[in-house]
Amino acid sequence: MTTNSITAIPRASSPLATLLVQIKADLLALLRNPSSLIPTLLFPLMFWTFFGLPNARQTQDGFNVGAYILASFAMYSVIQTVLFNLTISIATERASGWYKFQRTTPARVWLLFTSKLVTVLLLALFAVSVLLIYGSITGGVSLPLGTWLSLIARVMLGVLPFAALSVMIGYLARGAQTASPIVNLVFFPMSFASGLFIPLPSLPKVVQDIAPFLPAYHGGQLARVAVGVPSAQPELTHVIWLLGFTALFLILAVWAYKRDEASNYR
Amino acid sequence: MNPMNTTAVQLEGVSKSFGAVKAVTNLSLTVQAGEVVAVLGPNGAGKTTAISLMLGLRSPDAGSAKIFGRDPRDASARDRIGVMLQDSDVPSNLRVSEVVELIGRYYPQPLPVKTALEMADLSDKGGATCSSLSGGQKKRLCFALSVIGNPDVLFLDEPTAALDVEARRGFWEQVSGFAAKGKTIILTTHYLEEADALAQRIVVINQGSIVAQGTPAAIKARVGGKLVRFKWRGSSVDFAALPNVTRSSVTGDAVELFTSQPEAVLREVFSRNLEITDLEVKGGGLEEAFVKLTQARG
Numbered sequence: 001m002t003t004n005s006i007t008a009i010p011r012a013s014s015p016l017a018t019l020l021v022q023i024k025a026d027l028l029a030l031l032r033n034p035s036s037l038i039p040t041l042l043f044p045l046m047f048w049t050f051f052g053l054p055n056a057r058q059t060q061d062g063f064n065v066g067a068y069i070l071a072s073f074a075m076y077s078v079i080q081t082v083l084f085n086l087t088i089s090i091a092t093e094r095a096s097g098w099y100k101f102q103r104t105t106p107a108r109v110w111l112l113f114t115s116k117l118v119t120v121l122l123l124a125l126f127a128v129s130v131l132l133i134y135g136s137i138t139g140g141v142s143l144p145l146g147t148w149l150s151l152i153a154r155v156m157l158g159v160l161p162f163a164a165l166s167v168m169i170g171y172l173a174r175g176a177q178t179a180s181p182i183v184n185l186v187f188f189p190m191s192f193a194s195g196l197f198i199p200l201p202s203l204p205k206v207v208q209d210i211a212p213f214l215p216a217y218h219g220g221q222l223a224r225v226a227v228g229v230p231s232a233q234p235e236l237t238h239v240i241w242l243l244g245f246t247a248l249f250l251i252l253a254v255w256a257y258k259r260d261e262a263s264n265y266r
Numbered sequence: 267m268n269p270m271n272t273t274a275v276q277l278e279g280v281s282k283s284f285g286a287v288k289a290v291t292n293l294s295l296t297v298q299a300g301e302v303v304a305v306l307g308p309n310g311a312g313k314t315t316a317i318s319l320m321l322g323l324r325s326p327d328a329g330s331a332k333i334f335g336r337d338p339r340d341a342s343a344r345d346r347i348g349v350m351l352q353d354s355d356v357p358s359n360l361r362v363s364e365v366v367e368l369i370g371r372y373y374p375q376p377l378p379v380k381t382a383l384e385m386a387d388l389s390d391k392g393g394a395t396c397s398s399l400s401g402g403q404k405k406r407l408c409f410a411l412s413v414i415g416n417p418d419v420l421f422l423d424e425p426t427a428a429l430d431v432e433a434r435r436g437f438w439e440q441v442s443g444f445a446a447k448g449k450t451i452i453l454t455t456h457y458l459e460e461a462d463a464l465a466q467r468i469v470v471i472n473q474g475s476i477v478a479q480g481t482p483a484a485i486k487a488r489v490g491g492k493l494v495r496f497k498w499r500g501s502s503v504d505f506a507a508l509p510n511v512t513r514s515s516v517t518g519d520a521v522e523l524f525t526s527q528p529e530a531v532l533r534e535v536f537s538r539n540l541e542i543t544d545l546e547v548k549g550g551g552l553e554e555a556f557v558k559l560t561q562a563r564g
Contacts, residue, residue, distance in 0.1 A: 018371045025360060025368045032359040032395075097354035101408075104321050104349040105415070106341045107372040266325055 015111065022107075022115035023122075026089075030123055036085055040123065044077035044131045049138070051197070056139030066141040067227035068199070070132065071151060075223045076196040077131050078159040079216060081124040083166050083183055089116060090170025091179035094260070103265070117163060121156065128155055143227060151226040158219025158242055164249035171256035196220050215245040272299040273335070274419050274450040280319050280329035289315035290474040292329070297452055299418065302445050304461035305454040307471035313454040314352060316471065317423050320452070321349060333419065345374050348417035350408045352424045358397035362388060365396060366410050373415030385440060386410035402433040409437070413444060420444060422453040426460060438463050493548040494523040494531055498540055508534050 013021075030036060052073060056066030093099040102112060132148060135141055143151075165186075173179035191197060193207050194216035200208055211217040218238040221231045231238070275297040282290045290312045297303050307313050318324040319331045322338030336343040356365055363379055370376035383389050386406040391399065399407060405425065412420055422441070426434040434457070441464055445451050455461055461468050462482045469479040478485060497519045505514040505523055510531050513524040521542075525531045528547050535542065 013371055021368060021371045025357075025364060028364065029357050029359045093357075097351060098357060100323065101349065101351050101354040101411070103323065104344065104347070104351070104421075105369060105372045106344040106374075108341070265323060 018107070019111055019115055022111060023118050026115050026119040027122065030085060030089070030119060036088065039084065040081045040127050041130060043080065044073055044127065045134055047076070047197070048073055048131065048135050052135065053139055056135075056141060063228045063230075064141060066135070066139040067143060068224055068229050070135040070139065070141055071223040071227045071229070072196045072199075072220050073135070074128050074131060074151060074155050075158055075216065075219045076191055077128050078124040078155045079162050079191065079196075079219070080187065081127045082120050082159050082162050083187055084180075085123060086116060086120045086163060086166035087170045087173070087179050087183050088176050089120075090167065091173040092176045094171070095175035100264075113167075120163070120166075121159075124159060125152070125156065128152060147226060147228075151223055154222045154226050155219065157239070158216070158222055161215040161219075161242060161245035161249050164246055164253045167253035168249060168256045171253070171260045190214055190216055193217075194220055212241075215242060218242050218245075273297070274299040274301070274333070275320055275452060276330075276332045276335075277316065277319060278330050278332075280316075280326040280331060282315055282319060282324060282326050288474055290319065290326075293471075293475060294329075295469060295476065297419075297450060299450050300448050301467060302451045302465050303453075303467045303469060304465035305452065305469045305471055306456065306458065306461045307454075308456060311471045312474040313456075313471055314423055315474075317421055317452070317454055321347070321421060345415070346418045347421060348412035348415050348419070349421045350412040350423060350425050352427065354408060356396045356399075356404060356407055356411075358395070360396055361392070362394050362396060362399070362407055362410075363392035365407070366392075366414050369411045370414040373417075375416055376414050377416045379414070382410045382414040385413055385443065387436065387440065402429055405429060405433075405437070406440075409440060417449070419450040419452065422451065424454055424456070426455070426457065434460070492525055492528040493546075494525060494528050494535075495544075495546040495548065496521055496535075496542040497544045498542045500540065503538070503540065510534075 048070070052066065052069040055069065058065040060068075093102075099112075103109070129152070132151070136143070136148075166183075169179060169182055169186075173182055193203075194200075194211055194214045195203065196216055200211055200217075203211075218241040221233070222235060222238045222242070225231050225235055225238075273296055275295075277293055277295045280290060280293050281288070293312075293316060295316070305313050305316060315324065319326050320333070320338060322331065322343075325331075331338055333343040333347060338344070338347075360368075363383065366379050366382050370379060370382070377385075379392070380389070383392055386409045388403065388406050388410055391403060391407075396404070396407065405428075409422075409425070412422070420441075425441070426437050429437065438460065441451065441453070445464070451464070453460075453464065466481060467479060468482055468485050470477050470485070498521050499519045505511060505516065505521060508514075508523070508531060510525050510527045511523050512526070515522045523531055532547075
């Protein structure tokens with residue numbers, strides 16, 4: 001028996017070029033899916049119109065109420081974008097066999113995964129930008145450009161735990177039909193209890209006690225500090241909590257990934 | 267390098283169990299470069315598990331799987347294979363040409379998108395959204411995805427399941443066209459006609475083991491089966507007891523006799539003055555051979 005020696009075949013495209021094509025394909029797939037785009041882009045605008053706008057021009061304790069609500073909704077917008085789109089895209093592709101097919105090709109899992117992450121973060125960036133522009137125009141919230149950018153950077157940091165959480169749910173759920181209710185069950189109670197919809201001081205004491213143990217609370221606090229709302233704790237505390245949650249969910253995501261590998265690819 | 271002496275795919279004593287179920291037991295199979303091999307067997311025989319082991323989608327409990335001497339999980343092995351899985355869907359919101367281009371990007375030396383679409387008879391569907399394709403068109407897209415990387419080895423797992431007869435024949439033409447380029451093809455099927463039409467070698471799998479292999483002609487010769495079929499109404503005759511009949515079945519007035527000597531059987535039938543109609547003698551179909559081979563071990 002002769003064994004053919006495999007010499008490395010020169011690649012027509014570099015890994016980076018492949019990644020860019022993959023990101024483009026993932027973005028197109030997301031943008032052409034109205035059932036994901038409508039909640040992603042329109043819900044934050046609707047919430048702002050119904051609940052933010054009526055109070056936007058008030059001032060309380062030296063800060064602008066419009067900016068307070070807009071910062072909270074900005075956090076809400078990116079969490080929703082990442083959690084729903086990333087989870088459902090991972091769960092759907094696993095169930096449809098597309099992920100399995102991709103694994104028979106030379107494409108590496110890390111490349112497919114990086115593309116998904118970058119894609120959903122780009123979409124989150126877009127969704128939050130649309131909300132901030134709409135909010136600042138309709139509610140007369142005017143802040144320096146640096147403040148807007150700082151707000152965006154903070155919500156993108158605040159969404160990291162949810163990216164890891166999405167990977168975990170995406171690898172545990174069997175298809176979009178299972179993933180979707182799980183995400184809803186996690187997302188709405190948590191956003192509410194973290195003070196993203198209604199300011200925490202107006203919520204029951206028990207919710208106020210739970211909030212500091214939820215990642216979205218720390219994201220929300222960090223976002224509001226950016227627009228001048230004082231926080232009881234130093235910013236660094238919120239950052240550490242967020243990184244801690246990210247690490248925890250990452251460990252769980254790796255566990256879920258390995259569990260899927262063990263049952264489907266061993 | 268003589269391609270005919272190159273081992274393209276090799277399973278060496280592989281076993282694989284899922285819980286208590288033994289899917290594949292001590293199976294060895296070597297496929298030379300340029301060969302077209304059909305792996306044939308009933309549902310649940312272990313065909314898909316065998317393919318998954320070749321592809322590195324599953325790892326064997328014992329034994330080894332190699333593609334061109336490499337671990338099938340190595341990128342250098344995957345660079346050279348194209349795959350059509352049984353149960354893979356395509357991203358519904360992408361266009362046909364977008365998906366084909368994307369998969370081509372994974373490979374070192376892909377074919378032009380246009381060529382892959384032509385090979386799959388999808389030239390006029392490049393701009394169509396995947397979700398708008400019919401079942402047969404989706405299968406053809408999967409075929410285009412399996413050839414876009416210009417692979418040396420093509421794996422087709424039940425490629426024509428759920429296709430109608432006409433679509434199946436069209437698909438065979440596309441596969442034959444690819445085989446004519448000297449490519450290695452491994453396909454699984456439970457359509458015996460498909461194995462006969464495409465393959466140079468048929469490997470019959472049942473209950474996780476190879477029960478027979480050889481050229482389609484050799485498999486037929488080994489069983490030597492002909493089918494004598496006719497309609498007959500009358501008092502019961504024990505057809506199974508007729509000389510030279512290996513197996514018989516009577517359904518209503520339809521009688522089917524399996525035999526290696528149809529002439530002798532017909533002589534016997536006529537000598538008994540049975541009034542038969544709709545007489546047919548079907549030559550050495552794989553169906554009969556297959557039934558016999560798998561039942562022998564069952």
